[in-house]
Amino acid sequence: MHKTVLFALVILSGLSAGALAANQVIHQQGRVFSSESVTIKKGEALTFVNDDSIPHNLMSATKGSEFNLGSQAPGMSTDVTFKETGDVQVICAIHPRMKMMVKVTD
Amino acid sequence: MSGFFPRRSTMLATAVAAAGFGAIGFASIGLGAVVVGETRRIDLGAKAAPGIDAVKAQYKRPATIPFPKENPYTPEKAALGKKLYFDTRLSVSMAQSCASCHSPGLGWGDGLAVGVGHGMAKLGRHSPTIVNAAWGAIFMWDGRLATLEEQALGPIQAAGEMNMPLEQLMERLVSIGEYKPLFNAAFPDEGMSIKTLAKAIATYERTVVSERAPFDAWIEGNEKAISEEAKRGFAVFNGKALCSACHEGWNFTNDGFQDIGLPSKDVGRGEFVPGVVKMQHAFKTPGLREIARRSPFMHDGSLATLEAVVEHYDRGGVDRPSRSDLMKPLGLTAQEKSDLVAFMKTLTSNLSPTAVPVLPR
Numbered sequence: 001m002h003k004t005v006l007f008a009l010v011i012l013s014g015l016s017a018g019a020l021a022a023n024q025v026i027h028q029q030g031r032v033f034s035s036e037s038v039t040i041k042k043g044e045a046l047t048f049v050n051d052d053s054i055p056h057n058l059m060s061a062t063k064g065s066e067f068n069l070g071s072q073a074p075g076m077s078t079d080v081t082f083k084e085t086g087d088v089q090v091i092c093a094i095h096p097r098m099k100m101m102v103k104v105t106d
Numbered sequence: 107m108s109g110f111f112p113r114r115s116t117m118l119a120t121a122v123a124a125a126g127f128g129a130i131g132f133a134s135i136g137l138g139a140v141v142v143g144e145t146r147r148i149d150l151g152a153k154a155a156p157g158i159d160a161v162k163a164q165y166k167r168p169a170t171i172p173f174p175k176e177n178p179y180t181p182e183k184a185a186l187g188k189k190l191y192f193d194t195r196l197s198v199s200m201a202q203s204c205a206s207c208h209s210p211g212l213g214w215g216d217g218l219a220v221g222v223g224h225g226m227a228k229l230g231r232h233s234p235t236i237v238n239a240a241w242g243a244i245f246m247w248d249g250r251l252a253t254l255e256e257q258a259l260g261p262i263q264a265a266g267e268m269n270m271p272l273e274q275l276m277e278r279l280v281s282i283g284e285y286k287p288l289f290n291a292a293f294p295d296e297g298m299s300i301k302t303l304a305k306a307i308a309t310y311e312r313t314v315v316s317e318r319a320p321f322d323a324w325i326e327g328n329e330k331a332i333s334e335e336a337k338r339g340f341a342v343f344n345g346k347a348l349c350s351a352c353h354e355g356w357n358f359t360n361d362g363f364q365d366i367g368l369p370s371k372d373v374g375r376g377e378f379v380p381g382v383v384k385m386q387h388a389f390k391t392p393g394l395r396e397i398a399r400r401s402p403f404m405h406d407g408s409l410a411t412l413e414a415v416v417e418h419y420d421r422g423g424v425d426r427p428s429r430s431d432l433m434k435p436l437g438l439t440a441q442e443k444s445d446l447v448a449f450m451k452t453l454t455s456n457l458s459p460t461a462v463p464v465l466p467r
Contacts, residue, residue, distance in 0.1 A: 031360055031362075045141075045143065049148065049150075051150050053351070054351045054352075054432060055430075055431045055432070057382060057384050057385075059379075059382060060140065061379075064138065064139050065138070065139045065140045066138065066140070067138075067140040067142050068381060068382055069142060069145070070382075070383065070384070071383075071384050071431055072145065073431065074150075075147055075148060075149075075150055076145050076146070076147055076148070077145065077146055077147075077148045078142065078143060078144070078145040078146075079142075079143035079144075080140060080141070080142055080143065081140065081141040081142075081143065082139065082140055083138075083139050083140065083141065084139035086139075088139075088140070093363070093375075093379055093382045093384065093385055094362045094363055094364065094384065094385075094388075095360060095361070095362045096243045096244040096249060096361055096362070096363075097243045097360070097361065
């Protein structure tokens with residue numbers, strides 16, 4: 001129990017620091033990611049902003065790093081924290097030309 | 107001409123950023139390697155709606171056909187690919203070629219609601235046109251193939267379509283004496299193989315490009331090239347009807363996957379991304395070039411006319427979780443509907459006749 005609480009606190013404090021720091025922002029205007037590849041430190045977050053005029057659906061099928069933001073409407077922003085090192089490919093499920101790589105380092 | 111199209115800024119209104127988004131601001135904390143935080147609305151500021159000239163500029167025809175560096179164009183390759191494309195001996199029955207379902211006489215489709223495969227059995231989906239495949243980002247209605255080279259081999263070996271095992275096909279082609287020198291000319295270092303077969307067919311397919319249509323002349327400045335009805339339809343297409351959110355650019359598609367609410371059980375793209383709600387019943391957005399020659403329409407061929415297609419979009423389709431957020435009742439007037447159809451008809455060119463090649467023996 002004690003360990004679980006400690007674990008939770010560690011996670012929350014880590015997330016808090018990540019949220020307070022200025023995340024790198026990935027834009028999606030014109031059905032294009034603003035960066036083809038970004039490098040971040042383990043535990044840091046990226047902010048995915050839909051500044052396009054239509055919905056997007058960001059996700060990753062990279063093994064161990066799968067996520068799915070679901071339909072993200074124009075004018076919405078979502079932070080995604082990457083906790084393990086490695087390369088994570090992020091795509092838009094709707095628009096096949098939208099692909100980028102997140103390189104998570106120590 | 108600002109204000110010609112609706113202002114997008116209304117969609118991007120300012121809202122309150124999540125208060126206290128710090129220590130406990132995340133909606134979900136997963137135990138995996140990625141943690142998704144909550145989604146919040148942000149202020150993107152007002153964006154001026156583009157004027158008519160800026161919108162028209164987005165539809166200008168490209169000057170050249172893109173060929174991948176892994177499979178650059180050569181005339182020998184395209185000529186060989188054309189023979190293969192029209193050769194019925196690519197099917198196990200020796201009765202069907204690529205052109206059987208993707209015929210130049212029918213807008214490079216087959217004019218049927220759904221395709222017909224091996225043994226004249228009906229397939230599950232409409233045969234898509236191959237026009238402008240060179241610009242495709244992903245292939246098949248459900249996007250299951252990544253390149254045109256892969257696509258070229260798909261229907262040949264599919265049991266329900268041409269039903270021809272590729273090894274068996276290569277044996278058959280080797281036995282047709284006149285093919286070998288054509289392969290050697292097209293692929294001096296590679297010769298005859300499944301890989302070069304695919305490369306040749308894909309190269310030929312990339313040369314199938316919609317020709318100049320009245321719409322292109324209008325885009326380039328000839329105001330008399332299309333009717334006033336069609337011009338109004340273009341405005342509706344890019345504005346109230348939201349068509350250009352998916353049917354964008356000179357080929358009128360961004361190759362995206364959308365559930366447009368057709369009452370079909372086919373999950374389409376959803377088969378490959380089962381966990382993504384919006385991909386259930388989603389199909390690749392087809393381009394609209396030569397559209398008046400390509401009826402019936404939709405992935406299941408369920409709508410016979412362009413008028414019926416416009417009615418479908420006006421109603422918004424089946425409301426279900428997977429339905430695209432862009433699909434909603436549009437409230438189009440009868441005039442707007444007929445203007446849209448008039449506009450779409452300007453995308454059809456006077457396609458030059460395609461000569462059927464003399465095939466190797």
